[in-house]
Amino acid sequence: MKIQYKILIFLALVVLLFLFAFILETIFELKALNSVFEERKKEEIAVFDRVLGLEAKSLETLVFDYTYWDEMVDFIDTNNKAWAEKMMDASVLNNYKVNSIWIYKTDHSPAYSVSKEGEEKLRDIILPKENIEKLFLKERFCYFFMNTPLGLMEVRGATVHHTADSERKAAPQGYFFAGRLWDKKRINELSEVTQSSITLASPQVKEEVASVPHKGLIAFSILLADWEKKPLARINALIKTQSIQIAYAKSKQRLILIFVFVAFFLLITAVFISRTVTLPLRSISNALSTNNLAYIDILKRSVTEFGDISRLIDKFYKVRGELEISEKKYRGLYDSTRDGIVMTDMVGRILECNQAYLDMLGYPKEEILKFTYMQLTPEKWHGIETGVVQNQILQRGYSDEYEKEYIGKDGRIFPVSLRVWLIKDAEGKPQALWGIIRDITERKQKEKELEDAYNKLRQTEAQLVQSAKLASIGQLSSGVAHEINNPLTGVLNNIQLIKMEIVQKKDFNPADFKEVLDIIEESALRCKRVTQTLLQFSRQARGPFQFVFINEVIERTISLIEHEMGLEDIFIQKKLSPDLPHILGDPQLLGQVIFAIIANARWAIQEKPQKEGGLITIKTQYQYQNDTESVLISISDTGIGIPKENLDKIFEPFFTTKAPDEGTGLGLSISYNIIKQHKGAIAVESEINKGATFNIALPVAPK
Amino acid sequence: MKEGNDYLSESKILIVDDDKDVRDFLLRFLKQKGYTNVGSAQDGEKALEIIEKEKINLVLLDIRLPGMDGLEVLRKIKEINKNIGIIMITGFPDEKIGKEALDLGAHDYIMKPFDLAYLELSVFSKIVKSIKPSS
Numbered sequence: 001m002k003i004q005y006k007i008l009i010f011l012a013l014v015v016l017l018f019l020f021a022f023i024l025e026t027i028f029e030l031k032a033l034n035s036v037f038e039e040r041k042k043e044e045i046a047v048f049d050r051v052l053g054l055e056a057k058s059l060e061t062l063v064f065d066y067t068y069w070d071e072m073v074d075f076i077d078t079n080n081k082a083w084a085e086k087m088m089d090a091s092v093l094n095n096y097k098v099n100s101i102w103i104y105k106t107d108h109s110p111a112y113s114v115s116k117e118g119e120e121k122l123r124d125i126i127l128p129k130e131n132i133e134k135l136f137l138k139e140r141f142c143y144f145f146m147n148t149p150l151g152l153m154e155v156r157g158a159t160v161h162h163t164a165d166s167e168r169k170a171a172p173q174g175y176f177f178a179g180r181l182w183d184k185k186r187i188n189e190l191s192e193v194t195q196s197s198i199t200l201a202s203p204q205v206k207e208e209v210a211s212v213p214h215k216g217l218i219a220f221s222i223l224l225a226d227w228e229k230k231p232l233a234r235i236n237a238l239i240k241t242q243s244i245q246i247a248y249a250k251s252k253q254r255l256i257l258i259f260v261f262v263a264f265f266l267l268i269t270a271v272f273i274s275r276t277v278t279l280p281l282r283s284i285s286n287a288l289s290t291n292n293l294a295y296i297d298i299l300k301r302s303v304t305e306f307g308d309i310s311r312l313i314d315k316f317y318k319v320r321g322e323l324e325i326s327e328k329k330y331r332g333l334y335d336s337t338r339d340g341i342v343m344t345d346m347v348g349r350i351l352e353c354n355q356a357y358l359d360m361l362g363y364p365k366e367e368i369l370k371f372t373y374m375q376l377t378p379e380k381w382h383g384i385e386t387g388v389v390q391n392q393i394l395q396r397g398y399s400d401e402y403e404k405e406y407i408g409k410d411g412r413i414f415p416v417s418l419r420v421w422l423i424k425d426a427e428g429k430p431q432a433l434w435g436i437i438r439d440i441t442e443r444k445q446k447e448k449e450l451e452d453a454y455n456k457l458r459q460t461e462a463q464l465v466q467s468a469k470l471a472s473i474g475q476l477s478s479g480v481a482h483e484i485n486n487p488l489t490g491v492l493n494n495i496q497l498i499k500m501e502i503v504q505k506k507d508f509n510p511a512d513f514k515e516v517l518d519i520i521e522e523s524a525l526r527c528k529r530v531t532q533t534l535l536q537f538s539r540q541a542r543g544p545f546q547f548v549f550i551n552e553v554i555e556r557t558i559s560l561i562e563h564e565m566g567l568e569d570i571f572i573q574k575k576l577s578p579d580l581p582h583i584l585g586d587p588q589l590l591g592q593v594i595f596a597i598i599a600n601a602r603w604a605i606q607e608k609p610q611k612e613g614g615l616i617t618i619k620t621q622y623q624y625q626n627d628t629e630s631v632l633i634s635i636s637d638t639g640i641g642i643p644k645e646n647l648d649k650i651f652e653p654f655f656t657t658k659a660p661d662e663g664t665g666l667g668l669s670i671s672y673n674i675i676k677q678h679k680g681a682i683a684v685e686s687e688i689n690k691g692a693t694f695n696i697a698l699p700v701a702p703k
Numbered sequence: 704m705k706e707g708n709d710y711l712s713e714s715k716i717l718i719v720d721d722d723k724d725v726r727d728f729l730l731r732f733l734k735q736k737g738y739t740n741v742g743s744a745q746d747g748e749k750a751l752e753i754i755e756k757e758k759i760n761l762v763l764l765d766i767r768l769p770g771m772d773g774l775e776v777l778r779k780i781k782e783i784n785k786n787i788g789i790i791m792i793t794g795f796p797d798e799k800i801g802k803e804a805l806d807l808g809a810h811d812y813i814m815k816p817f818d819l820a821y822l823e824l825s826v827f828s829k830i831v832k833s834i835k836p837s838s
Contacts, residue, residue, distance in 0.1 A: 481795030482722075482767055485815040489794075490724030492816040497732055500819070516731075523724050567721075567769050 004278040008270070015266050022258045029251055037213040037244055044196075044218050044239050051194045052222075059156050059180050062096040063141070067158040067176045068166050076103065076111050076160060076174035084112045097180060099153065100125070103160075104175040108132045111174060121149045122179065132175055135227055140168040144227040148181070152200060152224070152233055155179040196239040203231035214252070216245025280306035284313065293317055340416075340437040343423075346430050348372035360416075360439050362409035373435075378405050378413055388420070394430065397422045403440065414441045482564065483530045490523025545678075547582040547701055548590060550631055554618055557594040561602075569613025570605050572598070577621045583631050584701040589674045593682075594618075596667035597635045597694045604639020604692060614638040614691075622700075629700035630680075636693040642686040650684055711737040714830040715757060718743040719750040719776065720765040720792065725815065729763060736823055738830075747771035751779055754787065760833040761788040761826060764809075766800060774803060781808045788829035792817075 066072060066088075075083050088101055093116050100115035100122035108129035115122040125148060135142040135157060142157045156179075159172030180186070182200065191198045203223055211219045218239040226232040280299055284306065287295035296310040334341055340357030344350050349372050358365055361376060374382060381404040392399040399420045405413050418437040425431040494516050554576065562572055598616060605614030619634045642650060646657065651672040675682040679699050686692035716738055718729045726743045733741045742757075744750040746768050753759065762780060766773035773791060780787055790811040791804045801812040810832075811825045 483794075485794030486722040486725050489722075489728055489816040493728050493732065493819060496819050497728070497735065501735065519724065519727060526724075564767075567767050567772070569770065 003281055004274070007273050007277065011266060011269055011273070015262055018262050019259075022255065022262075026251065026255055033244070033247055033251065034213055036247070037211070037218070040241060040244060041211065041218045041220060044237075044241070045220050045222075048194050048196065048220075048222070048237055048239075051190070055190065055193065056154065056156070056180075058096045059098060059154070059178055062092075062098060062101075062178050063156045063158045063176060068161045068163055068168065070163045072103075072160050072176070073162055073173040076105055079111060081112070084114075088112070088114050090116060096178070098178045099150075099181045100179045102127065102177040102179075104132060104177075106172060106174055108175070119150055119181075122153075122181075127177065131227055136172065136175070140172075142227065144229075145182075145224040145232045146179075146226055147232065148179075150181055150183070152182040153179040154182060154224075155227075194237065194239070196237045198238075199236045201234050201236055203234050213244065214248035216241040216243070216248070218244075276304070277306075280304070280310075284309060287313060291317075338438075340435075340439075342373070342435050342437065344373055344433050344435070346432065348374050348433075351432065357437065360408070360437065361406060367409075376406050378407060381405060389433075393420050393422050393433065397424075406437075414439060415444050416440055417443075483560075484527055487523035487526035487530070491520050491527065494520045494523070545584045545586060548585045548587050549580065549582055550590065550620055550633060550698070551576045551578075551580060553587050553590045554594055554620065554633070557591045557598070558618070561595070561598060565602055565616075568602070568606065569611075570602055571613070571615055573615055573617045575617065575619040580620055580622055580631050581629065581700045583678070583698045585678045585698065586674075590678070590698075593671040593674050593696070594633075594635070596671045599667065601635060601637030601639055601692070604637050604641070607640045623697070630697045631700060633696040633698070634693055635696075636691060638691045641688040641690055642684065642692050643688060647684060647686060651682070710827070710830050710834055712739050713834060714738060714760040715740040716742070716761045716763065716826070716830070717750060717753055717759045718763045719745075719747065719768065719773075720763070721745050721767075721769055722765070725765070725792075732819065732822070733826070736826075738826075745769075747773075747776035747779070750776060751783070754780055754783055759784075759787055761790065761829050763790050763792055763826075766791055766793045766797075766804070767795075774800065774807065777804060777807050777809055786833055788833040790825055790829060 071083065071087070074080070075087075084103070093099065093101070093114070099119055101113065102110065102125070103112040104127070105111045110126050113123045113125075135144075136159055140159045142155075144155055146153055146155055155177055157175060157177040159168060160174035160176050161168045161170060162173065187198050187200065201221070211217055218241060219236065221234045221236045223231045224233045224235065280302070283295045283299050287293055287310075293314060296313060299306055299310040300314055301307065302310070334354050337354070338356055340354065340360045342350055342353040342357050350368055353365070353368060358368060361368065363371075374385075377385065384402075385404060388399050388402055399418075401417055401419045403415060403417045406416050407413050416437050417440045418435050420433050420435040422430055423432040423434060498513065498516055554574070558572055558574070565572065598618075601614075601616045605616070608614065615638050617634075617636045619632075619636075621632050621634075623630045623632050651668050672682055675696055675698070681697045682694065684692060684694050716733060718726055718733075718741065720726050720729070720743070726745075730741055730743060742753060744753060747770060750762065750764070754762070764773050764776055764780075768776065771779075773793075777789055777791070780789060785808070789809045790813055791801070791809045792813050792815055793800070794815045796814050804812055810829050813822060813825060
């Protein structure tokens with residue numbers, strides 16, 4: 001049920017409660033008013049009775065005064081009509097407001113009767129004897145009503161006594177009755193006196209006019225009895241009392257006021273609630289049901305709680321919008337990524353996966369949901385994968401990237417690489433696993449291609465290294481040619497010379513001959529030494545590392561070029577520490593490094609503008625630093641130096657500042673690799689125009 | 704007209720080479736061929752000293768020498784005396800250097816080890832050229 005209806009129902013209930021309370025109150029008040037009214041009615045009746053009594057006083061007085069009077073007794077005895085006519089004339093009737101007087105003798109026979117002029121019918125009324133007797137059996141006075149031809153009459157009577165017998169102890173001397181007609185005039189008088197409206201009715205008829213309390217009308221009736229004390233007639237009185245009417249009117253007014261007030265209150269409350277609660281609520285409800293935030297544009301600025309709610313809704317929609325975008329984005333990623341994404345429960349059953357995963361395995365979605373990931377994995381991987389789950393995922397919540405294989409629907413087994421994350425529920429219990437899976441068939445293939453390419457490259461590199469070596473030899477060759485051709489001259493030409501001498505037999509001297517042979521021998525040995533060194537230098541085969549005494553390598557390398565460099569005024573200074581430990585390495589490779597650096601130094605010296613020659617200093621020493629024993633080789637030259645910007649490029653392959661025919665740019669890069677192979681380090685420092693120093697550190701061979 | 708032997712005895716030959724094996728061989732060879740005035744020097748400076756002092760007809764000049772190299776020595780000899788015959792000898796044939804030497808006025812450019820017949824012919828012809836008054 002809508003809240004506005006609830007509020008309306010609540011309001012109605014409140015109003016009903018109010019009304020109920022007021023109605024109750026009104027009922028109680030009416031009851032109180034009614035009792036006041038009854039009270040008043042009694043009072044009014046008492047007053048009415050009193051007024052009737054007072055009205056009857058003259059009649060009563062006449063009857064009382066005329067019945068203990070000696071003259072009256074005398075008249076009854078003597079029947080002196082003249083006295084009676086004198087004493088009871090019209091003026092007496094008028095004074096006492098009496099219509100008629102009747103006097104009876106002791107034997108109940110009429111003695112005298114008189115009535116007002118025009119009312120002679122009343123004079124002729126004779127009360128029956130037995131009735132008179134009954135009337136006075138117990139009392140000396142009587143009071144009753146009777147019907148006469150002229151209407152209802154009130155009659156009062158008394159026994160007649162001597163004046164002295166005021167107590168009326170003696171026997172009655174006659175009977176005296178006086179009557180007053182209750183005619184219209186009399187009723188009107190009564191009405192006036194009692195301020196009521198009076199009507200006469202037969203005793204059988206109940207009150208003609210009921211009391212109407214709220215109109216202030218008090219109605220009552222009084223029965224009038226005949227001489228037998230039987231009801232003869234009744235007086236109906238209706239009294240209008242202003243105060244009661246006002247009290248009722250006020251009560252009614254108040255009730256109306258309360259109704260108006262309640263209605264007004266209801267209206268105000270309804271409007272107020274509508275403005276402060278229902279309308280904002282409707283705005284919010286509309287905004288929520290239509291997703292149109294325009295409904296709460298105004299409400300957003302309100303400081304009420306509805307304003308807070310609106311702002312919250314606004315914020316919620318904004319955040320939801322962002323979330324939707326982000327969700328869309330991630331959904332897009334999820335759907336479009338080429339990586340398979342899959343969620344399984346802790347038993348391995350697949351709960352959810354993206355299209356890429358389905359494509360990878362070739363199953364439609366409804367089929368894949370019947371599998372566990374184990375069923376899709378060749379058995380040989382089960383152990384490994386269980387290990388990953390136990391040792392990585394369950395331990396720390398995720399796995400490293402690992403590789404395994406999947407079996408596709410078509411039976412194809414293909415390699416995949418995957419990472420898996422653990423999802424925990426609110427209590428931290430493992431709930432599910434997320435995996436991102438990549439088909440690495442292509443990568444594996446590429447890897448294989450890469451490996452092939454790498455192997456090929458290694459071969460090429462070996463060839464390159466060899467060709468660089470050959471290039472070094474090329475650099476060497478002019479020197480070497482001299483080294484060989486000079487002694488060869490000694491061998492070959494001397495032999496030719498001797499042959500000539502023998503042929504000519506001219507001055508043949510065996511001693512002389514021996515001298516020549518010695519020369520030849522020495523020259524031939526020189527040739528042999530040169531070729532051996534050269535061979536050692538250029539041998540390609542790399543043997544296993546052996547104990548190497550680095551000074552020997554240096555000496556041998558220098559011996560190849562020292563002479564030639566001397567020719568260029570480049571001198572080699574050796575400061576070789578005599579007691580160096582052995583290192584583990586390949587003497588040929590290390591010789592190649594020394595040669596490359598010296599060749600560089602030589603070039604740097606030759607590049608100097610004045611061809612003044614230079615000095616190359618080769619130093620070796622032992623170093624013990626940070627628990628490491630090393631042999632240090634430092635080769636310095638006095639050449640042109642290396643520009644700062646080239647210092648870190650100098651070991652890069654094919655980096656050279658030399659002209660194309662002067663160098664391959666491989667010498668130092670190969671040297672760098674060789675030193676790395678020996679687990680050593682090589683570095684260079686240089687100052688422009690002063691020279692450069694190459695420092696090599698090689699680990700001492702383990703003992 | 705002079706006889707062949709006159710040239711051999713009249714001529715003065717200087718061998719310039721830092722390699723003793725080569726020097727010794729050439730001395731021996733030229734003596735055997737009849738050249739009586741043959742001297743030798745280990746480097747350019749000594750060679751130039753000798754050339755300044757004595758009248759040398761022919762210099763057998765190694766290209767690779769300590770200090771001044773062969774071409775430098777060649778240039779200096781030519782400055783001293785254009786008519787001195789010069790045969791460059793080398794252990795390593797280099798076309799560029801050979802051409803430069805010939806441009807500088809060397810008469811020949813011979814490889815070590817020597818073709819003895821050619822060496823003899825070359826030496827002789829240069830000697831003849833340098834001694835002949837007409838040339």
